[in-house]
Amino acid sequence: MAVNTQTWWQKGRVAECDELAEGVRRIVLCPDRPVHAAPGTHVDLRLDLDGHARKRSYSVVRSEDGGRRLTLGVQLAPTSRGGSRHMHGLEVGDVVEMTGPVQSFPLGVGADRYVLVAGGIGITALVAMAETLRRRGADYTLVLAGRSRRVMAYLDHLVDTHGDRVRVFVDDEDVRLDVESLVGEVAGSPAATRTEMYMCGPIRLMDAIRRAWAAHDLPEPNLRFETFGSSGAWAAEDFVVHLPQLDRSVHVSRDSSMLDALEDAGVEVMWDCRKGECGICQVKVLDVSGRIDHRDVFLSQQQKEAYASLCLCVARAARGDSESGSADPAAVTLHLP
Amino acid sequence: MTTLDSPPVTAASKIFNFPRNAWYVAAWDHEVTAKQPLARTVADRPLALWRNSDGRAVALADACWHRLAPLSKGKVLGDEIQCPYHGLRYNSAGRCTGMPAQETINPSAIVPSYPVVERYRYVWVWVGDPDLADPDTVPDMQQMDSPEWAGDGETIYAPCNYQLLLDNLMDLTHEEFVHSSSIGQDELSEAEFEVSHDDRHVTVTRWMRDIDAPPFWLKNMRDRFPGFDGKVDRWQIIHFEAPSTIRIDVGVAKAGTGAPEGDRSQGVNGFVMNTITPETARTSHYFWAFMRNYRLDSQTITTQLRQGVHGVFGEDEEMLAAQQQAIDANPDHEFYSLNIDAGGMWVRRILDRMLQAEGLPAAAAK
Numbered sequence A: 001m002a003v004n005t006q007t008w009w010q011k012g013r014v015a016e017c018d019e020l021a022e023g024v025r026r027i028v029l030c031p032d033r034p035v036h037a038a039p040g041t042h043v044d045l046r047l048d049l050d051g052h053a054r055k056r057s058y059s060v061v062r063s064e065d066g067g068r069r070l071t072l073g074v075q076l077a078p079t080s081r082g083g084s085r086h087m088h089g090l091e092v093g094d095v096v097e098m099t100g101p102v103q104s105f106p107l108g109v110g111a112d113r114y115v116l117v118a119g120g121i122g123i124t125a126l127v128a129m130a131e132t133l134r135r136r137g138a139d140y141t142l143v144l145a146g147r148s149r150r151v152m153a154y155l156d157h158l159v160d161t162h163g164d165r166v167r168v169f170v171d172d173e174d175v176r177l178d179v180e181s182l183v184g185e186v187a188g189s190p191a192a193t194r195t196e197m198y199m200c201g202p203i204r205l206m207d208a209i210r211r212a213w214a215a216h217d218l219p220e221p222n223l224r225f226e227t228f229g230s231s232g233a234w235a236a237e238d239f240v241v242h243l244p245q246l247d248r249s250v251h252v253s254r255d256s257s258m259l260d261a262l263e264d265a266g267v268e269v270m271w272d273c274r275k276g277e278c279g280i281c282q283v284k285v286l287d288v289s290g291r292i293d294h295r296d297v298f299l300s301q302q303q304k305e306a307y308a309s310l311c312l313c314v315a316r317a318a319r320g321d322s323e324s325g326s327a328d329p330a331a332v333t334l335h336l337p
Numbered sequence B: 001m002t003t004l005d006s007p008p009v010t011a012a013s014k015i016f017n018f019p020r021n022a023w024y025v026a027a028w029d030h031e032v033t034a035k036q037p038l039a040r041t042v043a044d045r046p047l048a049l050w051r052n053s054d055g056r057a058v059a060l061a062d063a064c065w066h067r068l069a070p071l072s073k074g075k076v077l078g079d080e081i082q083c084p085y086h087g088l089r090y091n092s093a094g095r096c097t098g099m100p101a102q103e104t105i106n107p108s109a110i111v112p113s114y115p116v117v118e119r120y121r122y123v124w125v126w127v128g129d130p131d132l133a134d135p136d137t138v139p140d141m142q143q144m145d146s147p148e149w150a151g152d153g154e155t156i157y158a159p160c161n162y163q164l165l166l167d168n169l170m171d172l173t174h175e176e177f178v179h180s181s182s183i184g185q186d187e188l189s190e191a192e193f194e195v196s197h198d199d200r201h202v203t204v205t206r207w208m209r210d211i212d213a214p215p216f217w218l219k220n221m222r223d224r225f226p227g228f229d230g231k232v233d234r235w236q237i238i239h240f241e242a243p244s245t246i247r248i249d250v251g252v253a254k255a256g257t258g259a260p261e262g263d264r265s266q267g268v269n270g271f272v273m274n275t276i277t278p279e280t281a282r283t284s285h286y287f288w289a290f291m292r293n294y295r296l297d298s299q300t301i302t303t304q305l306r307q308g309v310h311g312v313f314g315e316d317e318e319m320l321a322a323q324q325q326a327i328d329a330n331p332d333h334e335f336y337s338l339n340i341d342a343g344g345m346w347v348r349r350i351l352d353r354m355l356q357a358e359g360l361p362a363a364a365a366k
């Protein structure tokens, strides 16, 4: 499995776009310097959002003609940080700044069994993997979970292509994915330790799977996942960051990340991945009013529950289910390094 | 991309590119151990080779996900390898299994793991598209571990493009000039040869009848037929299998006893087993062995033959290194071909097709 982590910036022209499902847009980009995008790759786009250059990552659903045509699937997030709204506004002929394919979610070879789990728009990371596994003649199962069929992109296509290897769970039909039984089934099979699971979707689903995976003592490296840190336990809302060290407070709006808001306010912060993986942006939490919606995969469950630190790039504060009559926004007090 | 000073791309390119969708020998089986990793570059891909606890050979990219420290300088710990720098551990699939300084593992932490097959006393790796790695396409080197053959070999680190080694082995008329004291003789260049091919193989056959045996072969005849003296029929049948394995069926038999017609009972037969692994465009790992099918139990003969061939190949090595230097010193000069190059040119044509299928140019980058 070649892992390509080289990034270079180039221009890409929008060649096609249309509706894939309700709120999901298919965008075909033709990059200047085509490179075939292997399953699991994504491209980063540099978007101009309200005068700020922002990086957003989108999985490559399909790579055709040696990478001359790269298909993305973008869901319009109801609480978009601006990226998806911008992407939905693109039209044929528009030119975007993009990287070549970046690989941080490679599909392995040689496992006895593969289980791909997609929650909602997470399917975009898995379509090409499923296709490759089918071509290889591998033993695989594709699990699709979503709120309603109307919003589930590629559903019919995948069912047609993969037949009874596909299992569909739809909340509004009351056929819900039971994480415990899914992982329990893996753990109970003779190929348990030789099964690889690849998942992409909301952080809540992935956390539940990670917990079940650990509880069943399945090998940690066999659970592969990718997150772009854009979903959390609660919907994004406005909140406030207090920085006693600097004697100031910064307002974070629902469509901006804490990291972006701090940078825009001229606060110097350190970061690398900007998607909750590396832990470079970790800072100490001194106080919280409301809840911390961590959204990262760097901190362990215990570390998250301790409320002692958070990853600036993806974490948010939320009032969550904390029942306070006041309309005061949630707030976190941080100690910067 | 073509630039003004790049040479025209032809099958006679002097610095030939190598396909990546192929099995190449990375090491002899005994070189890869569970004790410590082995660093070896195959087709421009630096690898760390080691054996995990069940004895399976593993090939990982020799660069840690974190800061690219070479894993080959790390430690093998059971089923895992540990990076020598900050202690990240990887399993044989290249997945990170532990990061000492934190409670979680970054989901993208992985290094490429390449398909490996052990066969014929060698560890073969596939550095191309892993989905195409079919163990059934490992080149045939069955004499290496067949009970009917005995022998041993060595590795030469050759400072030249792999194609120069293939050219060298596909045309043995050079023996007359390069190996005059051991296996060379006039009849080599004079005898007719025949070439045949399919899309993976090329065979060059040459028979020399009723000649004096050169020193190397006379000694072998006397090992088998003590006191032998007289004329021999000599053969060289060169079997190439893509991309870079050449087995040469060589031998002599008492003249007129029917060897050309198939009865080799009055002779001695050896197989020179060669498989060449491009390291870079200008360096190669050349794995060879000499296998024989008589006096199988004599370690003395095995050792003498290995030393004898070692001496012969030392002469080739010198010539090939000098040839590569001359090529580099004369970037604008083309290769011209002679009739004797027919076998080598068929090899280049087969490789050219493999390169085209991978979208690679025939000439390697400078």
Ligand code: FES
Pocket (backbone or CB within 6 Å): A270, A271, A272, A273, A274, A275, A276, A277, A278, A279, A280, A281, A282, A296, A298, A311, A312, A313, A314
């Ligand atoms: S920048 Fe990597 S976790 Fe925040």
Ligand code: FES
Pocket (backbone or CB within 6 Å): B064, B065, B066, B067, B068, B069, B083, B084, B085, B086, B087, B088
């Ligand atoms: S470079 Fe390997 S652990 Fe840091």
Ligand SMILES: [Fe+2]
Pocket (backbone or CB within 6 Å): B168, B174, B175, B178, B179, B312, B313, B316
């Ligand atoms: Fe030679």
